Amino acid sequence: MFDGIHIGLSSLQTQKKSIETTGHNIANANNENYSRQRTIQTAKQPNLVPGSDFMMGSGVKVEDIQRIQDQFINQQVREESQESGYWNQIQQGMERIEYIFNEPSDSGLQSAFESFWNSLQDLNSNPNDTATRAAVKNQGLVLAKSFRNINEQMMDYKRALNNDVEKTVSEINSITDRISRYNKQITTALASNNTPNDLLDKREALYNELNELISVKGSVDKVGNLNITVDGKKLVSKFDTNELKISANGTYEDNIAIDINGTEIGVEPDSGEIKGIMDVRDNEIPSYLETLDQIAYNFADEFNEKHRSGFDLDGNTGQNFFTDLGADDEGASRKIEIHSAIEADGGISKIAAGNFSEDSSVVTGEITGTVDTDEYYTAKITDDGSGNFDYEIFKSDGTIAGSGNQAPDTTVDLTGSEGFELTLNGTGETNVNFNKNEGNGNNASSLAEVINQDEVLNDATVQDNYQALISTIGVNAQRADQMKESQGDLVRQLGNIKESISGVSLDEEMANMIKYQQAYNAAAKLITKSDEMLETLIGMVR
Amino acid sequence: MRITDSMMVGNMLENLTNNKERLNTLNQQLSSGKKFSKPSDDPIKVTTSMSFSNQINNYEQYQKDINNAKSWLETTENTLSDSTEVMQRANELALYGANDTLNQEDRKNMAEEVKQLRDEMISIANSKLGSDYLFSGQATGEKPISLNPNYDYSDPAEDHYVEYNGDKNKIKRKISDDNKLTVNLNAEDVFKENIETLNKMYEDLKNGEDGEQIASYVKDIQDGMDKSFGYRAEIGAKINRMDLIENRIDDDIFNIKKLNSKNEDVDLAEVVTDLKMSENVYRASLSSAGRIIQPSLVDFIK
Numbered sequence: 027m028f029d030g031i032h033i034g035l036s037s038l039q040t041q042k043k044s045i046e047t048t049g050h051n052i053a054n055a056n057n058e059n060y061s062r063q064r065t066i067q068t069a070k071q072p073n074l075v076p077g078s079d080f081m082m083g084s085g086v087k088v089e090d091i092q093r094i095q096d097q098f099i100n101q102q103v104r105e106e107s108q109e110s111g112y113w114n115q116i117q118q119g120m121e122r123i124e125y126i127f128n129e130p131s132d133s134g135l136q137s138a139f140e141s142f143w144n145s146l147q148d149l150n151s152n153p154n155d156t157a158t159r160a161a162v163k164n165q166g167l168v169l170a171k172s173f174r175n176i177n178e179q180m181m182d183y184k185r186a187l188n189n190d191v192e193k194t195v196s197e198i199n200s201i202t203d204r205i206s207r208y209n210k211q212i213t214t215a216l217a218s219n220n221t222p223n224d225l226l227d228k229r230e231a232l233y234n235e236l237n238e239l240i241s242v243k244g245s246v247d248k249v250g251n252l253n254i255t256v257d258g259k260k261l262v263s264k265f266d267t268n269e270l271k272i273s274a275n276g277t278y279e280d281n282i283a284i285d286i287n288g289t290e291i292g293v294e295p296d297s298g299e300i301k302g303i304m305d306v307r308d309n310e311i312p313s314y315l316e317t318l319d320q321i322a323y324n325f326a327d328e329f330n331e332k333h334r335s336g337f338d339l340d341g342n343t344g345q346n347f348f349t350d351l352g353a354d355d356e357g358a359s360r361k362i363e364i365h366s367a368i369e370a371d372g373g374i375s376k377i378a379a380g381n382f383s384e385d386s387s388v389v390t391g392e393i394t395g396t397v398d399t400d401e402y403y404t405a406k407i408t409d410d411g412s413g414n415f416d417y418e419i420f421k422s423d424g425t426i427a428g429s430g431n432q433a434p435d436t437t438v439d440l441t442g443s444e445g446f447e448l449t450l451n452g453t454g455e456t457n458v459n460f461n462k463n464e465g466n467g468n469n470a471s472s473l474a475e476v477i478n479q480d481e482v483l484n485d486a487t488v489q490d491n492y493q494a495l496i497s498t499i500g501v502n503a504q505r506a507d508q509m510k511e512s513q514g515d516l517v518r519q520l521g522n523i524k525e526s527i528s529g530v531s532l533d534e535e536m537a538n539m540i541k542y543q544q545a546y547n548a549a550a551k552l553i554t555k556s557d558e559m560l561e562t563l564i565g566m567v568r
Numbered sequence: 569m570r571i572t573d574s575m576m577v578g579n580m581l582e583n584l585t586n587n588k589e590r591l592n593t594l595n596q597q598l599s600s601g602k603k604f605s606k607p608s609d610d611p612i613k614v615t616t617s618m619s620f621s622n623q624i625n626n627y628e629q630y631q632k633d634i635n636n637a638k639s640w641l642e643t644t645e646n647t648l649s650d651s652t653e654v655m656q657r658a659n660e661l662a663l664y665g666a667n668d669t670l671n672q673e674d675r676k677n678m679a680e681e682v683k684q685l686r687d688e689m690i691s692i693a694n695s696k697l698g699s700d701y702l703f704s705g706q707a708t709g710e711k712p713i714s715l716n717p718n719y720d721y722s723d724p725a726e727d728h729y730v731e732y733n734g735d736k737n738k739i740k741r742k743i744s745d746d747n748k749l750t751v752n753l754n755a756e757d758v759f760k761e762n763i764e765t766l767n768k769m770y771e772d773l774k775n776g777e778d779g780e781q782i783a784s785y786v787k788d789i790q791d792g793m794d795k796s797f798g799y800r801a802e803i804g805a806k807i808n809r810m811d812l813i814e815n816r817i818d819d820d821i822f823n824i825k826k827l828n829s830k831n832e833d834v835d836l837a838e839v840v841t842d843l844k845m846s847e848n849v850y851r852a853s854l855s856s857a858g859r860i861i862q863p864s865l866v867d868f869i870k
Binding site (some may be wrong): 532 | 578
């Protein structure tokens with residue numbers, strides 16, 4: 027007779043718990059790390075009806091509160107978010123690099139090259155004009171500064187990325203530390219047969235976060251510990267963590283290592299944000315800087331060579347326009363600057379606008395002694411048919427200064443008689459003079475050609491090389507944009523699938539609430555009816 | 569698929585962001601008039617545009633250089649034309665002076681005019697453009713013609729009236745990627761002989777030489793004029809060549825600008841249409857968002 031009340035009671039309790047779970051779900055509807063929970067209801071152990079051979083139901087109980095999850099999808103989301111984290115960083119880096127180069131614009135390196143070229147062409151027209159000379163110097167300063175600016179900003183960015191690696195490492199350490207603590211709480215709970223659903227959610231949220239930062243592999247052991255490795259090295263093992271550390275390497279190129287019992291072992295992650303940061307720092311930036319160095323070096327080197335062969339307003343030669351950048355292009359874009367002699371007060375008269383020869387493809391001159399400044403020379407060079415040159419050099423009064431037969435690109439030594447040397451470059455006739463000729467701007471246009479016509483690097487001009495560099499940066503940045511986009515989409519789609527499985531649907535919860543409420547009402551009715559039945563029975567006895 | 573509330577909100581936000589991004593891109597294109605603002609927007613178009621703008625810059629500089637060179641040539645041409653006039657007058661005088669009916673007094677009067685012509689010729693040879701002497705070769709700071717300080721008409725070693733102080737070097741101007749043009753002439757080639765001729769004629773007239781002697785200058789003067797015509801023709805040809813190059817550069821600039829505009833400028837009609845469409849889509853997505861969030865079973869449970 028009391029069974030009805032007991033059954034009613036078990037139902038009341040069970041429906042209440044179910045409604046509470048529904049409430050918990052609703053409360054966490056906007057918690058993105060939450061997995062919805064379900065009460066699993068089962069019938070209680072039935073009783074044998076005395077004096078019969080059949081069993082009688084004894085009500086209901088909550089057997090378990092389950093997290094609704096698909097571990098396979100969750101793992102996929104994590105793996106893709108490693109890639110997504112990686113491409114986010116690459117994309118950010120490329121965007122920054124694009125801003126640093128600032129092309130196309132009126133203030134980038136290309137525009138500095140153009141203005142410098144313009145000033146040199148002006149110098150060709152007005153070789154002895156002070157304002158024009160000053161413009162060449164100033165545009166040269168701007169150009170050198172533009173190179174150095176890009177280099178400086180790239181290095182600043184590289185240093186910032188190096189700090190980012192450090193920050194990411196400490197973030198990773200903080201996450202792994204918390205995961206190991208959750209491991210302890212979860213295993214303890216599991217050992218006493220509790221299902222720590224919310225703790226599992228929290229640990230998983232941390233684990234997901236970790237996957238964005240660095241490519242890790244994880245597995246849950248029998249007692250519920252989440253063990254994590256990176257690059258095959260243990261990061262979290264049960265309740266313990268091995269710390270990630272920074273190991274100094276080069277200029278702002280620090281590596282990461284894992285500290286296992288005091289021994290640091292290098293770690294090379296495949297993916298994740300940290301790998302993205304390191305790739306921008308160690309691959310992207312250095313490769314563009316290297317090309318920029320090559321451009322700066324070959325440009326300055328060629329420009330200096332032509333500048334040295336020309337003469338300035340005082341008739342002097344051998345002056346570099348840019349400071350000598352040394353034997354190789356290492357750091358050239360950082361070091362490039364105008365030679366101090368040109369930059370100094372009055373240095374503009376040292377800009378070598380003129381050159382000795384009308385036609386430097388035929389002959390070039392070099393002063394090795396004192397030359398009579400009123401003299402000019404006519405060089406006639408003809409091929410003798412066997413690959414050598416016949417040459418005749420006349421003074422301005424028509425007398426012969428020298429003649430003979432020589433191989434191409436060799437030097438005729440006239441130091442004894444005339445005080446200078448000439449290098450024979452090709453066949454032809456030209457005037458050579460060593461006068462202080464302020465009207466000679468022939469070298470200026472030849473200097474201008476270093477920028478847009480001479481093939482100084484990779485069989486291409488300085489400007490072509492620079493445009494190719496911008497194109498490479500553009501293509502890489504575009505690829506990073508696309509990868510970030512598609513990887514982001516993939517993560518979002520997988521996230522939707524995950525959400526579709528584990529997310530809370532308010533409609534569903536409301537429906538469940540009504541369902542449980544109705545069951546609760548019915549169970550309460552059962553208890554009332556049982557009570558009435560008892561009353562009736564007791565009334566009969568009275 | 570089981571759809572949850574945060575999924576709908578999430579997807580809606582995602583779509584809203586995408587639509588807004590598209591609006592932003594179109595707005596940027598509309599306000600800048602350019603299809604791209606950074607290399608990754610379109611690496612090929614960006615580098616093409618860089619190389620176009622480079623070419624435009626160079627061609628515009630060459631226009632300036634051509635104008636510079638042309639003003640040098642045109643001034644040269646003017647002075648040559650002045651010198652021709654001087655020589656024509658000298659020619660008339662030589663023909664007239666050859667007339668034996670003239671007396672000594674007449675010849676002396678003529679001498680005075682020839683002297684003026686000689687001095688005019690010297691000042692023509694010393695013409696300047698700005699601060700540069702036109703006819704002293706590359707030594708543009710040197711006055712090309714000066715008087716011989718040891719001048720002595722009776723001494724054959726010192727009977728030249730003037731000296732040339734410049735050099736014979738050519739001033740070359742670069743006026744296009746593959747054209748370098750010599751713009752200058754030097755006074756030694758162009759004027760020195762004429763000055764000496766005029767001076768000799770002056771001395772002989774002054775000294776009362778006979779008509780036969782004066783007549784001998786007619787040939788020299790005409791030779792000098794012929795030579796001068798030759799130089800004028802050369803300068804004229806160079807000016808013509810510059811005009812041709814200039815025209816070609818003008819055409820090139822026009823064409824490159826057109827190509828560059830095709831390459832980098834947005835089609836306004838297209839962008840405005842796209843923008844309108846995107847605005848509509850954005851508005852639609854906003855209103856659908858409003859509707860998505862609204863209904864839920866909660867609203868129907870009392």
